[in-house]
Amino acid sequence: MQSGLLRLGFTGVGRDFPVMAPESPLFFTVTLLFSDQFASAPMTRAHAPGRVEVIGNHTDYNGGTVVGAALDRGVEVALRLTSDGRVRLVSNAKPADGVVETSISTYAEDEWPDWCAYPLGVIDEARLRGFLPAGAGLDIAIHSDLPIGTGLSSSAALELAVAGALFEALPDTNASISRSLLIEIAHRAENRFVGMPCGLLDQTVVGRARAGHLVVLDASTNQSHPIRLPDGLGFALFRSHISHALVDSPYEVRRDECRKALMGLERFIPGIRHLARLHPADLDAYASVLETRPSLRARHVVHEQRRVGAFLSALHQGDAEAAGACMTASHESSRAFFDNSIPELDALVQFSNQQGAVLGARLSGGGWGGSVVALVTDNFDTKQADAICDAYEELFEVRPHWWRTSASAGLVHELLTA
Ligand code: ADP
Ligand code: MG
Numbered sequence: 507m508q509s510g511l512l513r514l515g516f517t518g519v520g521r522d523f524p525v526m527a528p529e530s531p532l533f534f535t536v537t538l539l540f541s542d543q544f545a546s547a548p549m550t551r552a553h554a555p556g557r558v559e560v561i562g563n564h565t566d567y568n569g570g571t572v573v574g575a576a577l578d579r580g581v582e583v584a585l586r587l588t589s590d591g592r593v594r595l596v597s598n599a600k601p602a603d604g605v606v607e608t609s610i611s612t613y614a615e616d617e618w619p620d621w622c623a624y625p626l627g628v629i630d631e632a633r634l635r636g637f638l639p640a641g642a643g644l645d646i647a648i649h650s651d652l653p654i655g656t657g658l659s660s661s662a663a664l665e666l667a668v669a670g671a672l673f674e675a676l677p678d679t680n681a682s683i684s685r686s687l688l689i690e691i692a693h694r695a696e697n698r699f700v701g702m703p704c705g706l707l708d709q710t711v712v713g714r715a716r717a718g719h720l721v722v723l724d725a726s727t728n729q730s731h732p733i734r735l736p737d738g739l740g741f742a743l744f745r746s747h748i749s750h751a752l753v754d755s756p757y758e759v760r761r762d763e764c765r766k767a768l769m770g771l772e773r774f775i776p777g778i779r780h781l782a783r784l785h786p787a788d789l790d791a792y793a794s795v796l797e798t799r800p801s802l803r804a805r806h807v808v809h810e811q812r813r814v815g816a817f818l819s820a821l822h823q824g825d826a827e828a829a830g831a832c833m834t835a836s837h838e839s840s841r842a843f844f845d846n847s848i849p850e851l852d853a854l855v856q857f858s859n860q861q862g863a864v865l866g867a868r869l870s871g872g873g874w875g876g877s878v879v880a881l882v883t884d885n886f887d888t889k890q891a892d893a894i895c896d897a898y899e900e901l902f903e904v905r906p907h908w909w910r911t912s913a914s915a916g917l918v919h920e921l922l923t924a
Pocket of ligand 1: 558589621622624649653660664
């Protein structure tokens, strides 16, 4: 550990001021954590949800469309702007680290636990853009009820909650806090400071979601818009016991195969810039020039883009069954053509689809582990979820975690005290 970094234990110091009235359990707990660790009240708070990829599998880096939904779980941040030039961070998810302390002038050289890169990355972006007043310091408490590292974007939720609470606290920034700026800062923090070259889906959904709506992102322009999820529909999430981190994810290999497919087809169809935008008839006409794997990957991507379109029109027309069928077809294509499923995810999809209130299900995110998302009606209940978990447990001897979520609102931030 280098100088400049201090770890103050996780034990509370005395509190001699009132704790704010609880508006939500997360807000209440983060306020307690903040006041216990920093012996003062927070100035601002923010809440950012996790997100699930509803449909649009590996379409993002192929210039296609992805549809996501914000979850009813997320990351709550309480923050105070100080004038001592120090940065103090504490998270309920990392109790062993206690309060991590560094300073605005040395954080780039200091050592800190890996998770601090996400809030520090946001602070770094704000600093580079001249938003931090001279001598400013920050006390930040984080409380989350979102599973971490399971493809539900706890990282983007953390970045956006920190960004929202930070910009709310900065003097004279009220007029300039736009959603676009916060999303850009969070995305840059993850790409540049954390070093994760992710696309814009995570931050866009977390930042822009509206309750009862899905977020549709066109990855060729990075433009997004909301689409209403018809009443009576929601999602059930089932987490396989295979985590992305435990498998040697062939993500880069798939990207390369998609690149090869595009390059191979460009010779015959001049001007195509994005694999996802290819017409299926053109793919049929020229697929034989491609090697087997690039050809199969292209088939998945080109048809997935069409399925996204079909899914959105089905929702528009209120045909929830057709929308669910698109999700299941997406999974089938992942399994057969993109080779990014595994037996655990196939089983969760199969068992989910045996339940009457499930309209469709698919692997969500990159694949090779992680979660399955099912589109469900209001009739989906614990009994049906238990039947899915029982069948999975019988096969794999591990019980999956599950929860039901509505399509929730995105980032909120507010000033608590002047
Ligand atoms: P995902 O975004 O799918 O959850 P990532 O690997 O992109 O997975 O991000 C997970 C990382 O984000 C964690 O390893 C941790 O460093 C950080 N993180 C997320 N939530 C929290 C939290 N509540 N407290 C501290 N760190 C967090
Ligand atoms: Mg992430």
